[in-house]
Amino acid sequence: xxxxxxxxxxxxxxxxxxxxxxxxxxxxxxxxxxxxxxxxxxxxxxxxxxxxxxxxxxxxxxxxxxxxxxxxxxxxxxxxxxxxxxxxxxxxxxxxxxxxxxxxxxxxxxxxxxxxxxxxxxxxxxxxxxxxxxxxxxxxxxxxxxxxxxxxxxxxxxxxxxxxxxxxxxxxxxxxxxxxxxxxxxxxxxxxxxxxxxxxxxxxxxxxxxxxxxxxxxxxxxxxxxxxxxxxxxxxxxxxxxxxxxxxxxxxxxxxxxxxxxxxxxxxxxxxxxxxxxxxxxxxxxxxxxxxxxxxxxxxxxxxxxxxxxxxxxxxxxxxxxxxxxxxxxxxxxxxxxxxxxxxxxxxxxxxxxxxxxxxxxxxxxxxxxxxxxxxxxxxxxxxxxxxxxxxxxxxxxxxxxxxxxxxxxxxxxxxxxxxxxxxxxxxxxxxxxxxxxxxxxxxxxxxxxxxxxxxxxxxxxxxxxxxxxxxxxxxxxxxxxxxxxxxxxxxxxxxxxxxxxxxxxxxxxxxxxxxxxxxxxxxxxxxxxxxxxxxxxxxxxxxxxxxxxxxxxxxxxxxxxxxxxxxxxxxxxx
Amino acid sequence: xxxxxxxxxxxxxxxxxxxxxxxxxxxxxxxxxxxxxxxxxxxxxxxxxxxxxxxxxxxxxxxxxxxxxxxxxxxxxxxxxxxxxxxxxxxxxxxxxxxxxxxxxxxxxxxxxxxxxxxxxxxxxxxxxxxxxxxxxxxxxxxxxxxxxxxxxxxxxxxxxxxxxxx
Ligand SMILES: Cc1cc2nc3c(=O)[nH]c(=O)nc-3n(C[C@H](O)[C@H](O)[C@H](O)COP(=O)(O)O)c2cc1C
Ligand code: SF4
Ligand code: FES
Numbered sequence: 001x002x003x004x005x006x007x008x009x010x011x012x013x014x015x016x017x018x019x020x021x022x023x024x025x026x027x028x029x030x031x032x033x034x035x036x037x038x039x040x041x042x043x044x045x046x047x048x049x050x051x052x053x054x055x056x057x058x059x060x061x062x063x064x065x066x067x068x069x070x071x072x073x074x075x076x077x078x079x080x081x082x083x084x085x086x087x088x089x090x091x092x093x094x095x096x097x098x099x100x101x102x103x104x105x106x107x108x109x110x111x112x113x114x115x116x117x118x119x120x121x122x123x124x125x126x127x128x129x130x131x132x133x134x135x136x137x138x139x140x141x142x143x144x145x146x147x148x149x150x151x152x153x154x155x156x157x158x159x160x161x162x163x164x165x166x167x168x169x170x171x172x173x174x175x176x177x178x179x180x181x182x183x184x185x186x187x188x189x190x191x192x193x194x195x196x197x198x199x200x201x202x203x204x205x206x207x208x209x210x211x212x213x214x215x216x217x218x219x220x221x222x223x224x225x226x227x228x229x230x231x232x233x234x235x236x237x238x239x240x241x242x243x244x245x246x247x248x249x250x251x252x253x254x255x256x257x258x259x260x261x262x263x264x265x266x267x268x269x270x271x272x273x274x275x276x277x278x279x280x281x282x283x284x285x286x287x288x289x290x291x292x293x294x295x296x297x298x299x300x301x302x303x304x305x306x307x308x309x310x311x312x313x314x315x316x317x318x319x320x321x322x323x324x325x326x327x328x329x330x331x332x333x334x335x336x337x338x339x340x341x342x343x344x345x346x347x348x349x350x351x352x353x354x355x356x357x358x359x360x361x362x363x364x365x366x367x368x369x370x371x372x373x374x375x376x377x378x379x380x381x382x383x384x385x386x387x388x389x390x391x392x393x394x395x396x397x398x399x400x401x402x403x404x405x406x407x408x409x410x411x412x413x414x415x416x417x418x419x420x421x422x423x424x425x426x427x428x429x430x431x432x433x434x435x436x437x438x439x440x441x442x443x444x445x446x447x448x449x450x451x452x453x454x455x456x457x458x459x460x461x462x463x464x465x466x467x468x469x470x471x472x473x474x475x476x477x478x479x480x481x482x483x484x485x486x487x488x489x490x491x492x493x494x495x496x497x498x499x500x501x502x503x504x505x506x507x508x509x510x511x512x513x514x515x516x517x518x519x520x521x522x523x524x525x526x527x528x529x530x531x532x533x534x535x536x537x538x539x540x541x542x543x544x545x546x547x548x549x550x551x552x553x554x555x556x557x558x559x560x561x562x563x564x565x566x567x568x569x570x571x572x573x574x575x
Numbered sequence: 576x577x578x579x580x581x582x583x584x585x586x587x588x589x590x591x592x593x594x595x596x597x598x599x600x601x602x603x604x605x606x607x608x609x610x611x612x613x614x615x616x617x618x619x620x621x622x623x624x625x626x627x628x629x630x631x632x633x634x635x636x637x638x639x640x641x642x643x644x645x646x647x648x649x650x651x652x653x654x655x656x657x658x659x660x661x662x663x664x665x666x667x668x669x670x671x672x673x674x675x676x677x678x679x680x681x682x683x684x685x686x687x688x689x690x691x692x693x694x695x696x697x698x699x700x701x702x703x704x705x706x707x708x709x710x711x712x713x714x715x716x717x718x719x720x721x722x723x724x725x726x727x728x729x730x731x732x733x734x735x736x737x738x739x740x741x742x
Contacts, residue, residue, distance in 0.1 A: 010709045013722035041711030177667030177706035215651045216663075216707055218720060257610050257649035260705065274609035276648040292607075333710055335669035341711035373668060409668045409710075423671055427705070433648075538684075560680070565728070 001030050001071070002050040006101070008037035008187040009219055010180075014044035015063070022064055027071060036188020038101040039092075039343035040085060048101065049074040060085070088340065088359050093321050093329040093347045096305045100188045105223050108230040111191035117236060119311035120198045124242055127311075129159050132203040138315035140327030141307070144181075145171055145263075145300030146378065146404050146480070148326075148393045154297055157287040158204035161295035166206035168197055169272070169291060169298045172213040172220070173256055173263040176376030177427065179407030181331035182301035184343055186213065186220035189305070190227035194237070194251060196304030199311060201249050204297050209251040212268055215258045225253055260377075260431035264479050265298045267433065278433045279479035300405070302331055322348030326392035330403070336373075336410035337364045346391070353387040356410055367412040371496070375404025377424045377431075378484035380491030381417060400491045402484070416513035417496040418503055422450040424488040432481060439482030442473040446489060454514040458504040467493060512574040515559040519575045524549040526571035533563035533572065585624045594619050595630065605635040609645055613652055622656045650704075657700035658693040660738055664716040667706030675714040679703065681728040685735055698742060699735070 003023060007016045016034075023032040040046065043060035049070060050056055057074040058081040059066070070076050094100075103110035111117070123132055136152035143149045158166065170193065174182040185193055197209040213221050228251050231237045239248045254272055261267045262277035269291050271277040290296020306328060310318045319327045326348040332355065335341045339361035346355060352372060356362070363369050371381045380401030382389070389395050396403050411420065425447045434440045446469050449462050470486035477483045493500065502508045509517040522533075522542075527549045534542035534550060541557040544550030552563070552572075564572045598615045602608040612631070617623055623646055632639040646652045662682060666675050679690075682701055686694050693700040709715045712724025716731070723734055 009707070009722060010712055010724070013709050013712050013715065013724040041709075044712075174708070175705075177665075178669040178710050179706070180708040180710055183708040216704060220708075254611070255614060256651075257614065258651035258704075259649050271610065274607045274611075274645070276644055333669075335710040335713060336672045341669075341713075343711075376668065407668065409672055411672055415672055420672075423668070561677070 001052065001074075003027075003030055003032045003071075004035045004048040004050075004101070004104075005032065006037055006044060006046040006048075007034035008184060009217075010037055010041045011044045011046065012219070014041075016045040018064055019045055019047065019062060019067065022067055027067075030071070033104045034106065035103065036097075036100040036105050037184050037343060038089065039097065039184075039345070040088065040340070041342035042340045043081070043085060046081075058086070085340070088344070091359060092345050094345055095309045095318070095321075095329050096185060096192070096302055096331060097188070097343070097345045098309070099192070100184070103189065105188050105190055106226055108191060108227065108234060111189070115312065116191050116308075117195055119308035120195050120202070120236075121242065122311055123199050123202050124244060124247065129203045129205060132199065132311070133159065135310060135315045136203075136307075139310045139318040140322075140325075141303065141310065141318070142326065142393065143300055144302035144306070144330065144405065146375070146402070148403065151299065151303055154287065154299070155200065155203050157285065158206070158295055158297040161287050163295050165208075165294050166204060167291045167294060167296040168201045168204060168206045168209045169268070169286075169296055170197055170209065170211040170301055170304055171263060171265070171268060171298055172211050172217075172301045173268065174214055174217070174301075174405065175260040175263040176378075176405050176407045178335055178373075178376060178409045179333045179405055181333055181343065181406045183217055183220050184331070185301050185305045186217065186224050190220075190224045191231065192305045192308060193224070193301055194227055194231055196307040197251060198236070198241075198249055199307050200297065200299060200304060204295075206295075206297070207248045207250070209249065210272060210291070211251065211253050212256055212262070212272060213253055214256045221253060221255060228253070259433075260427075261433045261479070261481050264481060267479070268298065269296065276433070278435055279481075281478060302406070323390065323392045325394055330391070330406060332391075332406045332408045334360050334408050334410070336408075337367070337412040337415070338362070338410045339364050348392045349390045351388050351390055352382065355391065355408065356387070360410065363410065363412050367414065370411045370413050370415060371417065371420075372411065373401075373409040373420065373488070374407070375402035375484075375487070376407045377427050378402060378480065378487060379404045379407075380487045381411070381420060381495065382491070383495040385495075400487060400494060402487070414511050414513070416454075416509050416511040417492045417499045418450065418454055418509075419511075419513045421489045421492045422447065422454055425450060425485065428481060428485040432485075433479075436477045436479075436482055438473045438476030439478075439485065442469055442476065443482070443485050445469060446473070446486070450489070453500065453503050454509070455516045456503065456507040456514075458500075460504055462504065463493065463497075463500060518559060519554065520552055520557060520559065520561070520564055520572055521575050522550050522552055523571050523573060526569050528569055528571070530568070532566055532568065536562045536566045538562065585626065587620065587624060587626060591620060592630070595627065596634070599631070599634055605631075606637050609637065609642065610649070613642075613646060617652060622653045625654060656693075658697045659742075660699050660718050662699055662701045662716060662718050663704045663707070664701070665705070665707045665709075665714065666703045667710060667713075669710035669713040670706075670715055673713040675726075677728060678714050678716070678726050678731050681731050682735070685732055698739065 047059045047062045059079040141151045262271045267277040267279040286296040432439045529547040541553045714726045
């Protein structure tokens with residue numbers, strides 16, 4: 001018998017470590033391994049049990065109390081994964097995630113046994129840098145970091161930029177709040193990234209790689225560092241790799257220090273150089289003048305993690321997935337108000353409906369779907385009328401949203417779209433580096449307008465003002481942060497204008513989110529006078545005698561919602 | 576960053592200065608590795624006191640204003656000490672949609688501190704972060720290096736209470 005425990009950050013947060021501790025102490029005769037996140041995060045902690053004949057029994061939401069039973073009887077129904085949940089995996093195209101759930105990310109031999117490092121071997125033996133770039137062109141791989149720029153084109157520019165010393169930089173800053181595709185690679189299959197970087201390095205003739213990892217990912221940094229050390233000890237990184245005289249390649253990690261704008265490539269380079277992460281004008285592009293002024297190619301984690309698969313399986317196999325212009329598969333972090341939140345790797349071209357309602361199982365508590373935010377703070381919010389849209393770069397961009405790095409945050413009827421626009425703008429205002437006036441001041445002004453709308457002090461003319469400012473901010477900003485910051489406003493204005501109008505004209509927030517526009521009211525028909533609400537109210541705004549109907553004093557109420565959350569009789573409603 | 580914090584001239588120990596020297600000696604190009612240096616110093620001292628900025632400047636000849644600029648640019652760096660347990664509540668999109676604001680209110684109320692503040696008993700400092708990468712367990716927070724997911728207002732109070740009891 002063999003046991004594998006999903007132990008990425010999500011699994012660990014759900015309790016995987018306590019399971020591992022028990023397995024190691026009480027069942028030390030059974031081999032226990034850790035493995036990456038298979039993407040079914042809503043079912044964590046997940047334990048895979050392989051019996052003597054190597055049959056897999058996958059158990060989900062396992063608690064320490066379940067362990068005894070499932071080890072004695074791996075077929076035990078109680079925690080065994082359901083067919084419908086298994087199907088979520090079967091409907092995906094697992095390229096970057098092909099090893100998740102199988103290999104131990106901390107063991108290099110597991111990656112080697114799964115065919116790892118064969119692709120780079122093939123490259124150095126049989127392919128020239130130009131051949132590899134041609135493969136990427138046929139594969140049609142586009143950057144997964146946000147902009148969707150063809151990878152071959154960037155590599156070609158870096159190859160043609162002649163210099164003794166060049167760099168390949170991996171962007172693992174994963175700044176979109178609500179996305180964790182890159183984390184899953186770093187924690188679940190770090191050697192795949194190393195191999196991808198080696199191939200990219202070989203293709204552009206760089207001998208050094210740097211991975212810029214965001215500060216909030218300590219486990220990712222730990223696992224990647226171990227993988228780098230192991231690869232170096234094995235002779236895959238360092239000098240004369242594969243015993244080939246003069247073929248040198250090594251990788252080091254730089255930890256970010258918490259600044260969203262450092263995901264932008266020129267800001268990232270400034271940060272690598274020890275500076276404040278301020279973007280600069282392009283050209284010169286990093287391919288000409290990057291880290292320390294030398295030719296540098298920057299790719300996202302997921303982009304690079306696709307590369308070994310393309311070399312192993314062939315570019316045309318990769319290109320057979322997806323659509324005409326968006327090839328291959330893409331990882332999405334499906335979160336928010338979906339029942340089955342997690343990570344999915346789907347062929348490009350699948351529709352939003354399939355992803356949200358079939359893979360994601362629909363909306364939590366069976367509420368009404370309202371919108372899905374794609375592309376994080378740079379992206380936009382799409383309404384239910386767009387659910388049948390195929391997910392490819394062109395279709396999504398046409399709507400005013402972007403595919404971005406792959407964050408997909410689902411919202412239901414209890415989420416307010418004006419509040420969401422304000423939320424994203426607060427984020428961009430916080431994260432603007434301050435270089436450009438429109439980004440620094442324009443975004444602030446838009447935030448003020450949105451704030452007054454959510455407070456019920458908005459005017460109709462504010463909507464025109466917002467739109468005008470939004471366009472100016474887009475035009476007047478140097479980097480992608482400022483250029484895309486107005487997208488959440490523009491898309492919500494376009495698809496959810498009714499909600500803005502309700503806030504402004506009727507002073508109403510139907511979702512019940514904007515505090516200044518809602519009232520908590522006690523329904524006398526339902527109130528039994530249990531007094532619970534009057535006891536939890538922090539400001540003493542609720543009056544009433546035992547067993548008599550209670551009342552909320554509007555003037556005192558601070559809209560904290562405690563009474564609403566506490567009432568056992570559903571007697572309090574929001575108007 | 577409040578200027579009040581900066582007025583306070585905090586002295587650090589001889590031992591800590593030696594540690595800082597050791598960190599500075601690890602790098603041939605301190606300017607290019609300023610961020611890594613500051614990260615290492617912060618993990619030693621738990622924050623970057625103002626005297627340390629002057630000290631780094633003196634040792635490396637990097638302008639004090641530049642070090643200050645870097646320290647204040649990146650949210651990871653702090654110029655005031657923190658309590659024993661750093662609460663990092665995620666306010667990323669997935670957590671926001673799933674009610675992280677209410678969790679924040681609960682923490683503030685329960686500990687009687689505001690964002691960025693430390694409790695009087697020095698047990699907790701409360702901060703917000705943008706995303707911890709565990710979005711499918713939203714709302715999420717980290718205390719020290721432990722991550723807690725699927726938070727509710729009751730659950731968060733329970734967690735804080737458990738840590739208080741341990742002390
Ligand atoms: C404000 C801003 C933040 C960004 N954040 C990231 C990020 O966190 N990760 C990433 O890979 N790319 C990010 N990008 C995109 C990068 O600038 C760059 O396009 C990308 O890393 C290139 O890699 P790719 O071609 O493999 O996608 C960001 C861009 C902007 C403007
Ligand atoms: S657009 Fe904003 S973030 Fe980008 S360089 Fe200008 S001020 Fe900085
Ligand atoms: S949005 Fe909270 S963990 Fe990602």
